[in-house]
Amino acid sequence: MPVRRIYSFADPVLRQKARPVGRIDTATQRLIDDMIETMRAAEGIGLAAPQIGVPERLFVAELDERVYVFINPQIVRLSAETEVAEEGCLSLPGYRGAVERPTTATVRGKNRRGKIQTIEAEGLLARCFQHEIDHLDGVLFTDRMAPDAVLKPVEQEEPASPIGDRR
Ligand code: ZN
Numbered sequence: 001m002p003v004r005r006i007y008s009f010a011d012p013v014l015r016q017k018a019r020p021v022g023r024i025d026t027a028t029q030r031l032i033d034d035m036i037e038t039m040r041a042a043e044g045i046g047l048a049a050p051q052i053g054v055p056e057r058l059f060v061a062e063l064d065e066r067v068y069v070f071i072n073p074q075i076v077r078l079s080a081e082t083e084v085a086e087e088g089c090l091s092l093p094g095y096r097g098a099v100e101r102p103t104t105a106t107v108r109g110k111n112r113r114g115k116i117q118t119i120e121a122e123g124l125l126a127r128c129f130q131h132e133i134d135h136l137d138g139v140l141f142t143d144r145m146a147p148d149a150v151l152k153p154v155e156q157e158e159p160a161s162p163i164g165d166r167r
Pocket residue numbers: 088089090091131135164165
């Protein structure tokens with residue numbers, strides 16, 4: 001299970017709309033395993049396939065010792081209530097910015113066995129799911145920052161709370 005290179009904001013693959021995953025085969029399973037390894041190696045809480053250069057609608061996440069795999073995910077419900085929180089991205093290391101997002105998100109898609117799952121996520125997990133699904137549409141968190149919000153450099157020694165992709 002090799003750790004893959006994470007593409008940065010400058011890579012065009014992060015700006016394109018990813019295509020739906022067709023058959024879930026052994027190559028898909030390998031891709032999922034690599035994504036989980038890559039996310040863990042980078043100390044992230046989420047990773048979308050375009051972030052490793054694969055323009056397919058697939059993301060992984062890991063929070064509170066639970067791993068999530070979503071293939072062809074769709075947001076089926078977002079709460080009216082929103083929350084502003086600082087967010088970061090494995091494709092933009094060293095920076096954070098405040099992003100307003102709905103506090104609850106219900107996401108439906110296939111798991112790695114091809115079974116449809118629906119998960120109602122709250123708080124950080126909801127933010128992570130929305131952030132990863134944005135990646136599948138070529139949207140980056142900086143696009144969602146308020147016009148007057150600024151990207152802030154993160155100090156290495158700063159005890160970081162998990163946000164967006166990043167732990
Ligand atoms: Zn990201």
